[in-house]
Amino acid sequence: MTSVPLHPSGSGQTVTDAHMLSPAGTRTVDSSELMRSARFRKEREADWQRLETLVLRAERKGLQKMSFAETRDLASLYRQATTSLAIAREISLDKALLGYLEALTARAYLCVYAPQQRLGGLFQRFMSAGAPQAMRRSWLYILLGFLCLGMGALAGYLLYFENADWFYVFMPGELADGRGPDTPTGDLRSVIYGHDTGTTGLGAFATYLFSHNTRIAIFVFGLGVFACAPAILLTFYNGLILGAFFALHVDRGLGLDIAGWLSVHGVTELSAICIACGGGLKLGTAVLFPGNKSRVAALRRAGHDAVKLALVAALMLVVAALLEGFARQLVQDMSARFLIGWGVGALWLTWFALGGRRRT
Incomplete structure (x- = not known):
């Protein structure tokens, strides 16, 4: 059984394939679906973690103090994350993964599109x-x-x-x-x-x-x-x-x-x-x-x-x-x-x- 570390709230939570399983006796999960969901996460996990790092930096310091490459990556990875969220809603069996992506894309949206003007x-x-x-x-x-x-x-x-x-x-x-x-x-x-x-x-x-x-x-x-x-x-x-x-x-x-x-x-x-x-x-x-x-x-x-x-x-x-x-x-x-x-x-x-x- 594979495991993919995701950190929706900085708690170090590990999301495993077991989370995709419904309570015993309620549903039988096809192995191909499990493999497809695991492969989907594995291919995109690095980009999500990079996006979360950039979002945290933008929230703490503001976009004004980030480099051009970082702001460019933030916008690009945000668009990729929204696409991943749309796909995950169709194929993923992991509710924790969906919650993580929804929270991450919402935070990234505020960093990219919300007014960045500070009080000063x-x-x-x-x-x-x-x-x-x-x-x-x-x-x-x-x-x-x-x-x-x-x-x-x-x-x-x-x-x-x-x-x-x-x-x-x-x-x-x-x-x-x-x-x-x-x-x-x-x-x-x-x-x-x-x-x-x-x-x-x-x-x-x-x-x-x-x-x-x-x-x-x-x-x-x-x-x-x-x-x-x-x-x-x-x-x-x-x-x-x-x-x-x-x-x-x-x-x-x-x-x-x-x-x-x-x-x-x-x-x-x-x-x-x-x-x-x-x-x-x-x-x-x-x-x-x-x-x-x-x-x-x-x-x-x-x-x-x-x-x-x-x-x-x-x-x-x-x-x-x-x-x-x-x-x-x-x-x-x-x-x-x-x-x-x-x-x-x-x-x-x-x-x-x-x-x-x-x-x-």
Whole structure:
């Protein structure tokens, strides 16, 4: 009786001709069938073992680290194994052999045809092409997000100078932190240029503002699918808060000072809100105006870019947090604050405008 060593799961299992025999008394196996099955395995066993070795190497290291000859053999042996599996289903009496070949060909299929891009490669492709291309395709929706924020800021600014009590209407108590139209100018100036990095003054305001803006960014993206209205209203309301807060300092002659303080992290942080709003608006318009597609199909198509916009906004919020935690506290010069904030903004704009463009 012949035996052929096969290792379906690395356990060193030996498949013998005895496995082809049914329980005693249930079936009589012709000797020619036994010989044909044994010869079939013997002729192909070396190729199967070679394929299994290459599959294990591909699973552990990836195709990128395999040589050209190995990848060529992997594809060739995979095709041979599928042919062997089809033949084995017709002539073999060994269920263990069939199970081994099915498992081996399935693993080899994933190695040959499944996407081989690793997490680092996906991130690199997103940063180099996917994100900036999605930004350019969605420029109109992002512009609408900036427009909503700008109109809200202008409304809050003008309403404050019409009646300073509007400050208390727009500004949440946690954000105001005791500041208002009655706060002395000296106190406002001291917290702008003070070195207090604790939980008081503008330090506490900036921390709460970042948390607030992060929630707003999540909401304007997630709720934009509901006919765009929630995204527009939330972005506009965030602008009202910004406009009223800025007007308070302009009224005391501290307009440039507070603009420099906000620029360090605000250029990146507020842009992230507008980009998230643009993603939400893109989803909402797909629902409202699906065109000749179904709403599900239109939403699925718009979602490809909208999700990328949300990821860009999340990345920008992380950068804004770093700028707020370090640069804003360490840099006290107004000009330097403007340079940092708008310089980082220029880098974002350069990435969005030039990233992923193909050379001609």
